[in-house]
Amino acid sequence: MSRRVVRTVCPRNCYCTCGMLATVEDGRLVKIEGDPENPATAGEVCVKGLSYVERVAHETRLTSPLRRNGKGQLEPVSWDDALDEIVAGLWSIRKESGPLAVLHYEGSGSHGALSGLSEAFWNPFGGVTRAHGDLCWPAGLEATRLTYGANRHNHPTLTRQSRFILLWGHNPAETNIHQWRQILEAQAEGATVAVLDPRCTDSTDAADIHLQPRPGTDGALALGMAQIIVTEGLHDGDFLRDHAEGVDAYLDRIGEFPPERTAEITGLEVGAIKDLALSYARRQPALLIAGFGLQRHSHAGQAMRAVALLPALTGNIGIPGGGWQYANLNSHCLGPPPALPASDGVQSRSFPTSRLGRSLQELSDPHLRAAWIEKANPVSQHPRTKEVIRGLAGLEMVVVVDQFLTDTTRLAHFVLPAKTLFEEEDLVNAYWHPYVQLRQKVLDPPKGVRTETEIWRELCVRCGYPTEAFDIDPTERLRAMLPEGHDDALEALRDRPLDLSGQGDVAWEDRVFETPSGKVEFTSEAATQLWGVDSVPGFDALPEGHLSDLSEQYPLQLLTCKTRERIHSQFGNLEGIREVERPRVLDIHPEDAAVRGLAEGDVARIWNARGSAEAPVHLNPGIRKGVVHVLEGRCVPDDPWVNLVTSDGVTDMGFGAVFYECRVEVDLP
Ligand code: SF4
Known part of the structure; x- marks a missing residue:
């Protein structure tokens, strides 16, 4: 019997990009393991990675045109x-x-x-x-670029040095299992983990603090938190003086978001917002990790700019254990294939x-x-x-x-x-x-x-x-x-992954930012010139949000989030995945279900003017009232086809999609 172990990598659209060791026996892939040589993914892969053994040789794989x-x-x-x-x-x-x-x-x-x-x-x-x-993510990328000049963040292993970790619209227990391991290690060493998510997830289950804001109100929440931080004198005046641009206009803007107004917009308690803001500002180094979900609406770029400024406001940029984490493109340094024909004309x-x-x-x-x-x-x-x-x-x-x-x-x-x-x-x-x-x-x-x-x-x-x-x-x-x-x-x-960026492990340790001003841009003229938005981030109600006219006819906000067992519509056709994945149901708060006469297991219709989809009801007291959720990623015929109801709107910057700006009604068909 011939046997080989080959070092390779999982190239799915996934945070982790795990190093993998693939074992081949007699020409057949028989085993996948994590590659311990990758310091970030450290010898582990997820269930999808393990399922490649089934996927590669699956009986339904296409082998002919x-x-x-x-x-x-x-x-x-x-x-x-x-x-x-x-x-x-x-x-x-x-x-x-x-x-x-x-x-x-x-x-x-x-x-x-x-x-x-x-x-x-x-x-x-x-x-x-x-x-x-x-x-997926371009509004957040552009917001980060406008604010800091580039998309990068600290090396993942520095997460263990954090004392406060704020997961904003992020569920790494499912979508970045390696980051989650680092977060749990930091928590075990005394870090506080806070999560902002309208749903209860595996990440919120383990968190020390969980707040459930209305979807699409993150910009207001960030500005309101900033107002509290500045009022309490917890901002980093030295950092702002030396490394920030346009702070005065930003301070004027956050003055528009006192705690009471922030609470009204976000649907959170004043006390909870204050506690979160003060905890984040007081426990340094603090790491703010933003997911992609909070930038899937039409004002996403401005909201992300507001959120991305909190680490700079509190002096958490350029230090181990602190920072802003959205995307790290340090490895995006590869050139095009050589000898391509000219593109002239x-x-x-x-x-x-x-x-x-x-x-x-x-x-x-x-x-x-x-x-x-x-x-x-x-x-x-x-x-x-x-x-x-x-x-x-x-x-x-x-x-x-x-x-x-x-x-x-x-x-x-x-x-x-x-x-x-x-x-x-x-x-x-x-x-x-x-x-x-x-x-x-x-x-x-x-x-x-x-x-x-x-x-x-x-x-x-x-x-x-x-x-x-x-x-x-x-x-x-x-x-x-x-x-x-x-x-x-x-x-x-062939032996190990390489960081070819020359950027070092701490992002912006030198406090030099690739923005037009060379500083963190609290006010960005480029944002106005490129995207026609206010140079200072703010909050405007969404065209299809809770304050819109549509909310009367469609009182529920639909979220279509990701899960650990699939990447979008991939993997759901595999037995090994279907055995372990959670069912695709409509998560609805019991009170929202009761007023609609819906009971556990009923097949509900989720609908709006764009279309309708069906899914079995799951009464979920962990989801915020007024919000419903179906996992995205149809890949087999009995999965709900949720994109029948989602909008094809475009984000305010970066040309992203607005999947989470989706008002619906739910009833029995
Ligand atoms: S899909 Fe799984 S194995 Fe692949 S990169 Fe993501 S976590 Fe790693």
Whole structure:
């Protein structure tokens, strides 16, 4: 029997980007373990990582291209026939309508630096339409960039030095298990853990303080906390004098948020807000970790700016154990693949990604006629599901590259089987820890599966486009993508992850910020110039929030949060996951359920003007009254299709999605 253990990395859209050790026996993946060489993930993986053994060899994994036949069914087709017909379709559309009549839609299902090779096809094709922004986190990224100049934070292991940890709209017990381990260690050594979340979660269960503000009122809460901190003289005057810009206007703004008004907006008690603000300011070093949920509404950027300023106000920036944690892009230092064809003269256009459904139908000059979709399941994951379906159904050709059949492949004319992370070597960055990692190849793809690199090359060959970008030795290609001065890092990466950023473990230890003023920007003229928002963060009621006219007809706020067992619509098809995951139910407070005549287990209709979805009722006294919740991530037919009711609005900065700004009513169908 042959047996190998290969160091690799999980490239899912997940905070952790775990180092993994994959054991292969006789050509079969038999075991996944955490890689102890990654200091942040320290030898552990989650249940999804463990499930790769099942996923890679799953009986429903696609191992042949599929083509939709005249009866509307997908049937196997040879690679040559599939690619010939796809190229013929693309060429015909390009000739008649130009390259922008084709959409290249790339999601975040699995990431790696080689995805840049798609340019080797689209550049000579003359361009392509794309989506910009992101469904997940861009308002928070932009708010952090405007405030601090860059997205980075302290090394994860410094969390253990914190004395106060404030988790703002964040549930790391489920979504960042490695961060959670560090938080629990800090708590065991005396740190206070506070959580702001309208729901009860595994994280709130372990917290010392749990407050449940109304969704979408975080900006007001942050400004109100700042008002209390300044009134009590607990702000760091020296830091503000030396390292902050625009403080006077900010102090004027927080004066508009006395505790009583803050309590009225957020639905929290005055005393609870004061206790939280004073505890946060008094216990140093204090670490504020923001999740993505609080920036999934249309005023997200301004709210995130308000929250992000609290660490600077209290002098918690640039010190171990303190800080602002949202995203750490220190590892985002990889270059594009070498030898890509020039992009001179290439046409481009794009639309905010949350608007996919309507853009598919409404873009003109030229109208979209074809879509190439990879690493994504937009029918399940995008808001306004009906519009996405209508948009895709109206195209002449939809090509989906995926490992499994999904809600989106149901609308595809061609489905091309995708490799797994184990089947091609690639470089992977992260967004929580600072490490670049080498995703070493562990297995050959199954017979019938080609890597995306091979697919793009085949398309180029058929079109007579240059193939230099593909003909480079794969190892040398990856080496060329490493940052300057790190040519020899590739060999070292076979043994361990590397922090190539040169930033050190403490973010902004030198108090030099990459903002226009070189300081923390409490007032940002760039925010006004780029996004048309007030230069000072504030709070305005949401168009679809609790103060809107819609709240009378739709009294409940729907949240669609993440869980530990899936990444969006991935993993739910695996037995090992379905055995352990929690059911997908409608969490509703018993009092909200009682006035609607709903009982435990009833199948409820969740609806608004955009559509309706159904889910079994779970009476949950832990959820804030007026808020209901369904886990996102449909991947099997009996999961609720919650994006039928979510909005395709766009955040005030960064072109994000507004999933959590969603008023609904709930009743029996
Ligand atoms: S899904 Fe996230 S936590 Fe799980 S193994 Fe992958 S990177 Fe680690």
